[in-house]
Amino acid sequence: MASSDQEELKYLQALNRELDAIIDSSHDGIVIADGEGNVLRVSKSYERITGVPAEVITGMNMRDVIKLGFVSDSVTLKVLEKKQSITISQRFATGRESIITGSPLFDENGKIVRVVTNVRDMTEIKQLEKQLAFSQNLLKRYQTELDELRAQHCSLGEIIAVSKEMNEVLLSALKSAGSDATVLITGESGVGKDLVAKFIHNKSWRNKSPLIVVNCGAIPEQLLESELFGYEPGAFSGAKREGKPGLIELADGGTLVLDEVADLPLIVQVKLLRFLQEKEIWRLGGIKPVKVDVRVIACTNKNLEGLVEEGRFREDLYFRLNVIRIKVPVLRERKDDIIPLIRHFLQKYNQQYGCSKKLTSEAYNFLVNKTWPGNVRELSNFLERLVVISEKDELDLDTVKMVADQKENEEKIKIEILSPITLKEAKEKLERELLLAALKEFKTTRSIARSLGIDHSTVVRKMHKYGLVKN
Ligand SMILES: Nc1ncnc2c1ncn2[C@@H]1O[C@H](COP(=O)(O)OP(=O)(O)OP(=O)(O)O)[C@@H](O)[C@H]1O
Ligand SMILES: [Mg+2]
Structure with missing residues (x-):
C-alpha cells in the first residue's frame, strides 16, 4: 500500500x-x-x-x-x-x-x-409532569377546602388561624381527617391541641358518630381502666350490678381523644396497645372481646420520647400513636394570630358579660408583644379578666398593664397552713387573703367584686365579717 x-x-x-x-x-x-x-x-x-x-x-x-x-x-x-x-x-x-x-x-x-x-x-419528564399535575391538583383541593372553611368561619369550629404556621397545622389536620390513622398532637399547654383534635373529628367521615375526649390525667389511676374499657356485672366490689360499657366502646364508629396521654399508667398502656392492635377490647371481668371501630387521636404537652427513654411510656405504644404527628406551635412563634385571637375573645366576652369594651391601639401593641407562656388559654383568660375588671369601655394601656400586673401579684398569694385546721377555717383564711389583696389593688368595692367574680353585696358582707371595712 x-x-x-x-x-x-x-x-x-x-x-x-x-x-x-x-x-x-x-x-x-x-x-x-x-x-x-x-x-x-x-x-x-x-x-x-x-x-x-x-x-x-x-x-x-x-x-x-x-x-x-x-x-x-x-x-x-x-x-x-x-x-x-x-x-x-x-x-x-x-x-x-x-x-x-x-x-x-x-x-x-x-x-x-x-x-x-x-x-x-421522555420517561422522567413525563413522570415529573404527571407528579406535578397531581401535586397541583391536591394543593388546589386543599386550598379550596381551607378557603371554604375560612369563608364559613364557624365551621372551623371557632379555630382562629391567620398565621402561616397555624394554617399549616390545619392543613395537616385536614389531610389526616381523610384517613383513619392514629394522630399524635403535641405542643405546649394551652396552644389548642384539643381544638385541633376536635377539628380532625369534625372533618372526618366519623363526624356523625361520637367524639369522646378522655382526660387521662384527670381520672384517678384505679378508675381509668374501668372507665376506658368498661366492666361486666360483678367485676369488682363497688361496680354497678348491670356492668358498664367503657368510653372506648361508647366511641364506637367515632373518634376517641386521649388527652394528656403521657399520664396513662403503664398497665393501661398495655391494654390500650392491645386494643390498637386488635381493634377489640376486653371489659373488666369479661369473657369475650368486643369489636370496636374507633379512630384514636392522642394529645400531649410532654416529651413522649423522653418518657419512653425513662421507661415511663411504652415504646411500642408510642409507635402506634405516633403515626401522623401534628405539632401545634406556641403563640410566640405565630404572632400573626395574636390580634385575631384578641378580637375573637374580646367579642366573645363582651357578649358573655353584656359589655362593648374596646382596646386602644397601644393596648393591642402591648398585648401582641407580651409573652404568653400559657399560650392561647392564658390570652383567653386574660381577656376575660380584662372585660370583667375594667370599669371603662375603653381598655387603654394603663388598664391592660394594671390587669397584667395584678395577675402576677395574685399568683404570688401564698397561704401557709402550719397546723391542721378545719376546711371552714382554711376557706375563711383564703377569703380574707383574697379580699386583702383585692383591697390593695382596687379603689371601689364594685371593682373588687368584679375581680373576684362575686356579687357586690357579698364583698361588702365579707369585708364586715373580716373587719376589713375602710373608714
Ligand atoms: N386557634 C384558636 N382559636 C380559638 N381558640 C383557641 C385557639 N387555640 C386555643 N384556643 C382556646 O384556648 C384554650 C386552650 O386550648 P386547648 O384546650 O385546645 O389547649 P391544649 O393545647 O389542649 O392545652 P393543654 O395541653 O393544657 O391541654 C381553649 O379554650 C381553646 O378554645
Ligand atoms: Mg388539652
Whole structure:
C-alpha cells in the first residue's frame, strides 16, 4: 500500500473513532442506517433507553429488527418510505417513553444514503409532569377546602388561624381527617391541641358518630381502666350490678381523644396497645372481646420520647400513636394570630358579660408583644379578666398593664397552713387573703367584686365579717 493510502486509512480510522465517541457521548439514543435500512451504528444510550442490544442489531436490517420483535415500529423505514424527516413517539419494552426523530441524508442524486435516528427519552419528564399535575391538583383541593372553611368561619369550629404556621397545622389536620390513622398532637399547654383534635373529628367521615375526649390525667389511676374499657356485672366490689360499657366502646364508629396521654399508667398502656392492635377490647371481668371501630387521636404537652427513654411510656405504644404527628406551635412563634385571637375573645366576652369594651391601639401593641407562656388559654383568660375588671369601655394601656400586673401579684398569694385546721377555717383564711389583696389593688368595692367574680353585696358582707371595712 502506498504511504499516502496508509495515511488516508489512518486518518479515516481516527475519524471513525471520533464519530463513535461523539455518538456514544450523546444522552439521546442514536441509530444510523444506510439507504436500505441496514443498521450501521448504534449508540450506547440507545441500548439503555430501548433495551435493544446494540451489538446484536448492528449490521441487521431494520425489517428484521422488527420481525424479531426488538422494536414495534421503525422510524428508519418510515423515512425511507416517505423520503423526509419523521417524528413518532414510542414506548419500549423497558417501559421508557421516547420521542424519536429520523432524518434522511441524500446524495447528489437525491437518493437516501443514510438515515440518522435520534431517540429522546421522555420517561422522567413525563413522570415529573404527571407528579406535578397531581401535586397541583391536591394543593388546589386543599386550598379550596381551607378557603371554604375560612369563608364559613364557624365551621372551623371557632379555630382562629391567620398565621402561616397555624394554617399549616390545619392543613395537616385536614389531610389526616381523610384517613383513619392514629394522630399524635403535641405542643405546649394551652396552644389548642384539643381544638385541633376536635377539628380532625369534625372533618372526618366519623363526624356523625361520637367524639369522646378522655382526660387521662384527670381520672384517678384505679378508675381509668374501668372507665376506658368498661366492666361486666360483678367485676369488682363497688361496680354497678348491670356492668358498664367503657368510653372506648361508647366511641364506637367515632373518634376517641386521649388527652394528656403521657399520664396513662403503664398497665393501661398495655391494654390500650392491645386494643390498637386488635381493634377489640376486653371489659373488666369479661369473657369475650368486643369489636370496636374507633379512630384514636392522642394529645400531649410532654416529651413522649423522653418518657419512653425513662421507661415511663411504652415504646411500642408510642409507635402506634405516633403515626401522623401534628405539632401545634406556641403563640410566640405565630404572632400573626395574636390580634385575631384578641378580637375573637374580646367579642366573645363582651357578649358573655353584656359589655362593648374596646382596646386602644397601644393596648393591642402591648398585648401582641407580651409573652404568653400559657399560650392561647392564658390570652383567653386574660381577656376575660380584662372585660370583667375594667370599669371603662375603653381598655387603654394603663388598664391592660394594671390587669397584667395584678395577675402576677395574685399568683404570688401564698397561704401557709402550719397546723391542721378545719376546711371552714382554711376557706375563711383564703377569703380574707383574697379580699386583702383585692383591697390593695382596687379603689371601689364594685371593682373588687368584679375581680373576684362575686356579687357586690357579698364583698361588702365579707369585708364586715373580716373587719376589713375602710373608714
Ligand atoms: N386557634 C384558636 N382559636 C380559638 N381558640 C383557641 C385557639 N387555640 C386555643 N384556643 C382556646 O384556648 C384554650 C386552650 O386550648 P386547648 O384546650 O385546645 O389547649 P391544649 O393545647 O389542649 O392545652 P393543654 O395541653 O393544657 O391541654 C381553649 O379554650 C381553646 O378554645
Ligand atoms: Mg388539652
